[in-house]
Amino acid sequence: MYYLGVDVGSVSTDIVLLDESMNVVDEIYLRTKGRPIKAVQEGFKILKDKYDDKEIKAVGTTGSGRAIASFLVGADAVKNEITAHAVASLDIDKEVRTILEIGGQDSKIIILKDGIVTDFAMNTVCAAGTGSFLDRQAERLEIPIEKFGEYALKSKMAVRIAGRCAVFAESDMIHKQQLGYEPCDIIKGLCEALVRNYLNNVAKGKDIQPKIFFQGGVAANIGMKAAFEEELGHEIFIPPHFNVMGAIGAAIIAKERLEKTNRKTNFKGFDIANSEFVSTSFECSGCPNRCEVVKILENGKVIGCFGDRCGKWSEKLLFIPRVV
Numbered sequence: 001m002y003y004l005g006v007d008v009g010s011v012s013t014d015i016v017l018l019d020e021s022m023n024v025v026d027e028i029y030l031r032t033k034g035r036p037i038k039a040v041q042e043g044f045k046i047l048k049d050k051y052d053d054k055e056i057k058a059v060g061t062t063g064s065g066r067a068i069a070s071f072l073v074g075a076d077a078v079k080n081e082i083t084a085h086a087v088a089s090l091d092i093d094k095e096v097r098t099i100l101e102i103g104g105q106d107s108k109i110i111i112l113k114d115g116i117v118t119d120f121a122m123n124t125v126c127a128a129g130t131g132s133f134l135d136r137q138a139e140r141l142e143i144p145i146e147k148f149g150e151y152a153l154k155s156k157m158a159v160r161i162a163g164r165c166a167v168f169a170e171s172d173m174i175h176k177q178q179l180g181y182e183p184c185d186i187i188k189g190l191c192e193a194l195v196r197n198y199l200n201n202v203a204k205g206k207d208i209q210p211k212i213f214f215q216g217g218v219a220a221n222i223g224m225k226a227a228f229e230e231e232l233g234h235e236i237f238i239p240p241h242f243n244v245m246g247a248i249g250a251a252i253i254a255k256e257r258l259e260k261t262n263r264k265t266n267f268k269g270f271d272i273a274n275s276e277f278v279s280t281s282f283e284c285s286g287c288p289n290r291c292e293v294v295k296i297l298e299n300g301k302v303i304g305c306f307g308d309r310c311g312k313w314s315e316k317l318l319f320i321p322r323v324v
């Protein structure tokens with residue numbers, strides 16, 4: 001039997017299958033490309049040929065697209081990314097106190113004490129240091145992103161790069177290239193700048209204590225790991241499935257939820273890969289909040305809605321045909 005976790009983010013959609021012992025038996029990483037429904041369906045198409053619906057004991061969703069995904073798949077649990085990442089890390093090591101997470105387009109820090117999240121922060125505004133920014137710099141330097149970290153480690157003397165924001169970092173890198181510095185020294189300088197940027201922005205004022213986990217796609221970059229270790233003076237641990245930790249957390253939360261409530265899963269099956277989903281939205285005029293309510297239709301039938309702060313629509317599933 002398996003537990004399914006779906007993490008729909010703005011850059012990637014990650015799907016994992018865990019066995020009864022919470023080991024990852026399958027993982028899928030897809031680009032969301034602004035189409036979260038299509039991304040989940042693509043993932044399910046792949047899984048459909050490998051697993052039977054009956055083998056799925058529970059399913060959980062997380063990420064910025066967790067609400068849409070929950071209606072698509074029939075989720076048993078829907079949780080925010082902070083909780084999902086914390087749960088996944090604690091499942092590996094109960095001693096973890098700090099989680100540094102840097103994904104494709106955002107970054108976060110999670111502070112834990114005795115297995116409970118006590119503080120966190122997210123940065124979705126500045127692109128400096130995120131995966132998409134590093135991808136662009138690798139492309140510009142004509143160095144494969146997989147080799148980026150290795151280059152940084154080869155450097156004997158990092159070049160100081162201004163990392164306050166993505167625009168500064170990029171123009172400063174170009175300037176340093178023009179001055180003739182070696183690529184490995186520039187890359188090491190860039191890793192250091194991005195770590196400084198992260199610690200001065202996302203992690204500002206946070207009580208960073210060991211044990212420290214580093215996860216999200218950028219954790220693949222050993223140059224960033226080394227720069228964090230140098231700056232923080234602590235060893236940094238990278239979990240084995242560092243880039244799908246949110247999805248792992250969602251699967252664990254779904255398992256725990258069903259075990260607690262003794263219910264059967266709502267999982268709709270891998271066949272949703274062939275359904276036709278449409279999402280539409282309307283502005284509710286019920287009060288000055290004027291919520292943008294999103295409703296999801298599967299093969300023409302309304303299967304759920306979200307965005308209503310008071311629960312007026314999601315609870316009743318009554319819709320006035322005022323779709324905008």
Ligand code: SF4
Pocket residue numbers: 284285286287288289290291307308309310311312313
């Ligand atoms: S959904 Fe509820 S909170 Fe939002 S505008 Fe309508 S009545 Fe107000």
